[in-house]
Amino acid sequence: MSEPLMSGPCYSQPIKALATLLVVALALAASRAMQPLVDGALPAPAWAFIAAALVVIGASFSALLRARIVLDAHHVREHGLWRKQAALADMTQLKLVCVPGLSWLIAPRLVVQVRGRGRMVFHAAEEALLREVVRRALAAQALAAAGGGADARRG
Numbered sequence: 001m002s003e004p005l006m007s008g009p010c011y012s013q014p015i016k017a018l019a020t021l022l023v024v025a026l027a028l029a030a031s032r033a034m035q036p037l038v039d040g041a042l043p044a045p046a047w048a049f050i051a052a053a054l055v056v057i058g059a060s061f062s063a064l065l066r067a068r069i070v071l072d073a074h075h076v077r078e079h080g081l082w083r084k085q086a087a088l089a090d091m092t093q094l095k096l097v098c099v100p101g102l103s104w105l106i107a108p109r110l111v112v113q114v115r116g117r118g119r120m121v122f123h124a125a126e127e128a129l130l131r132e133v134v135r136r137a138l139a140a141q142a143l144a145a146a147g148g149g150a151d152a153r154r155g
Helices: 013-039 044-066 127-152
Strands: 006-009 068-071 075-079 083-087 091-097 109-114 118-123
Touching (some): 006 127, 013 044, 068 127, 075 118, 083 109, 083 118, 109 127
Antiparallel strands (some): 006 068, 068 075, 109 118
């Protein structure tokens, strides 16, 4: 693994604050709804379902808060609920998606077509990081087209 050139959070602070607010509101609503159910006897499968829902919500929320994108000389990686990685030289199509004026709410994202792997989406709180990924991917493609293909895909 190469030394990171750039890295940053996948989601902005306002998105994280909104997610926190929604999880707290969900917890309050669930606690109010559960009170009458706790007084009565719930069957074990119902408790198992509730526990599974709490695990899914907790893991998703934690991943959103900790998610990071890392760019190195040969790859872009996103670490969140799932880990994603794509070689810059294998990116055949790139689309930068940003909603002007709403990037505080809707995270900028890069949709890439990866040779042999289909589409992948990478999020970043900072649009500049995604633009650098695009710049480096296009440079890697140009290097591969010029005959340096073996070096461009190294990593």
